[in-house]
Amino acid sequence: MPKLDESLLTGLPPFSLLDRPQIREILDLSVSQRYDAGTAIFREGHDAERFYLLLDGFIRVIKTTPEGEQIIALHIAPGQLFGIAPALRRDTYPATAMTASESLALSWPVRLWDGFSAKYEGFATECYRTVGERLGEMQTRIVELATQAVEQRVAAALLRLVNQSGRRVETGIEIAFPITRQNLSDMTGSTLHTVSRLLSAWERDGIVHSTRKHIVVTAPHRLVLLSGAQG
């Protein structure tokens, strides 16, 4: 395996306060692995043996209900830690991590977690900030599920994707990884049929442009209006 360059980690929040030799140490302890799209990096309930940093690609974090239906809890963008069960003092992963596109991730054994937290300035605080942010997002989604109509929830979900992993294109902002209507319904507690109808209507209104597995938001401000208290 080629030696990884320190520049891979220098800009990233968990490592932003570290000097090059420290980043070198961390890299030398890591394993890097490439994953095809649709691969499970780890599965819900399995022993949390490693924690991960996504370098490239996108990850879907999926919870499975006892009835077997899937709920997409959140997406991970490049530069973010995931599989950080040790931060929560869990010894199993609380959810499954599936690659939404071809991805590249570093990982470390969980036994290094406490050492990292103690030794490396800013690592622990950044990790807890990440956990806090995800918790906050999930709370707003719970409120949405309880109080908002489907159209508003789907609009809000699309906006979150745009904000977290949008890519500028000529006509607007594109979700940077393949996403199906089924995926969107799994994020919003709806059905692919309803999502399909909504996207078709928004397409007619010029708010989005979508093709198979690709969605470009052409009028984000109008989506913001749709996601608000009243349509």
Next chain:
DNA sequence: TCATTAAGTATGC
């Protein structure tokens, strides 16, 4: 308002 059923078309390996 929305899920479900059902029956179709489109797309891409």
Next chain:
DNA sequence: GCATACTTAATGA
């Protein structure tokens, strides 16, 4: 040419 993605209409809770 097949599986998967997507669309649309009808029905009914």
